[in-house]
Amino acid sequence: MTPQEIYAQLSAKFGDSVIEFQTEETQNPTVIVSPSGLEEIFKYLKDEEALQFDSLMNLAGHDPDPESELVVIYHLHSIELDHYITIKTFTDRESPKVDSVANLYGTADWHEREAYDLFGIIFEGHPDLKRILMEEDWEGFPLKKDYVPAEFYRGMRIAKEK
Amino acid sequence: MGALNHKFNENILITSLDKLLNWSRSGSEWYFQFGLACCAIEMMSAAAARHDLERFGAMPRSSPRQADVMIVAGTVTLKMATRVKRLYEQMAEPKYVISMGSCANSGGPYWQHGYHVLKGVDQIVPVDIYIPGCPPRPEALIEGLMHLQKKMREEPVLSNKEG
Numbered sequence: 001m002t003p004q005e006i007y008a009q010l011s012a013k014f015g016d017s018v019i020e021f022q023t024e025e026t027q028n029p030t031v032i033v034s035p036s037g038l039e040e041i042f043k044y045l046k047d048e049e050a051l052q053f054d055s056l057m058n059l060a061g062h063d064p065d066p067e068s069e070l071v072v073i074y075h076l077h078s079i080e081l082d083h084y085i086t087i088k089t090f091t092d093r094e095s096p097k098v099d100s101v102a103n104l105y106g107t108a109d110w111h112e113r114e115a116y117d118l119f120g121i122i123f124e125g126h127p128d129l130k131r132i133l134m135e136e137d138w139e140g141f142p143l144k145k146d147y148v149p150a151e152f153y154r155g156m157r158i159a160k161e162k
Numbered sequence: 163m164g165a166l167n168h169k170f171n172e173n174i175l176i177t178s179l180d181k182l183l184n185w186s187r188s189g190s191e192w193y194f195q196f197g198l199a200c201c202a203i204e205m206m207s208a209a210a211a212r213h214d215l216e217r218f219g220a221m222p223r224s225s226p227r228q229a230d231v232m233i234v235a236g237t238v239t240l241k242m243a244t245r246v247k248r249l250y251e252q253m254a255e256p257k258y259v260i261s262m263g264s265c266a267n268s269g270g271p272y273w274q275h276g277y278h279v280l281k282g283v284d285q286i287v288p289v290d291i292y293i294p295g296c297p298p299r300p301e302a303l304i305e306g307l308m309h310l311q312k313k314m315r316e317e318p319v320l321s322n323k324e325g
Contacts, residue, residue, distance in 0.1 A: 134278070135241050142277045149277040153240050156280055 003029030061115030195222035199236025208300035
């Protein structure tokens with residue numbers, strides 16, 4: 001299926017939850033969806049006969065600038081039918097909450113933990129949402145654009161001396 | 163003299179205790195085998211056939227209890243820093259630290275924006291030798307080890323290292 005057809009099918013099925021379709025030369029064809037009800041959409045993408053997206057190739061958090069909403073990006077591939085689609089969802093900066101897809105795709109487990117670790121995005125329904133790269137007592141989410149590093153961590157200086 | 167009779171014939175060896183101990187110590191720089199980043203690849207290369215660190219008596223040990231020298235080869239993240247300090251504390255005296263490469267010396271490319279990188283391993287453990295480079299070639303590491311040998315040979319064994 002072409003990305004355009006995939007978008008049309010999703011849009012027909014989920015209505016307002018599927019917000020927009022973007023296609024430009026510089027990016028993969030992208031469907032933008034709302035963060036609530038995300039798990040239903042992914043369940044459909046995975047199980048529907050004509051779609052069969054059986055592989056979540058990547059899941060990434062993204063923070064475009066200090067005032068924007070946080071973004072989660074999913075790259076899906078169907079090994080069976082050999083077609084691709086990129087899903088994007090935007091979530092509130094102050095209390096970022098997105099449905100977890102870890103119960104559908106094993107890949108998502110650690111990737112969601114990473115997005116939580118670095119951007120503070122809460123994946124609701126994740127089986128074990130805790131930090132994966134930073135130490136567990138780390139404060140803040142380092143890849144957010146408004147992140148300011150602490151001066152010390154466990155007595156070790158982080159920022160360079162002025 | 164019994165057992166030693168005729169063993170040395172006419173050769174007599176005279177040395178001082180300091181010199182003897184320092185000579186034996188500097189000839190067996192057993193280093194602690196762990197690497198943190200790309201510098202570790204150069205360290206492996208230095209230990210392998212072409213550069214062959216074992217010519218100098220330096221061989222990798224997998225336990226801090228058996229190691230004399232700790233080569234901090236690579237980027238010391240804050241997460242690793244507490245482990246590095248603990249491993250250093252587990253080594254038996256006398257112990258030495260070589261800081262290998264820009265990251266271990268000063269944070270390297272993570273100097274300004276590395277929120278997760280320790281800006282120099284000398285903040286947590288005392289460093290004997292710094293080797294510049296990103297990463298240093300095996301020759302540079304070998305030179306560092308030879309500088310450490312020189313340092314060991316000049317050390318008074320019976321006096322306090324800290325003093």
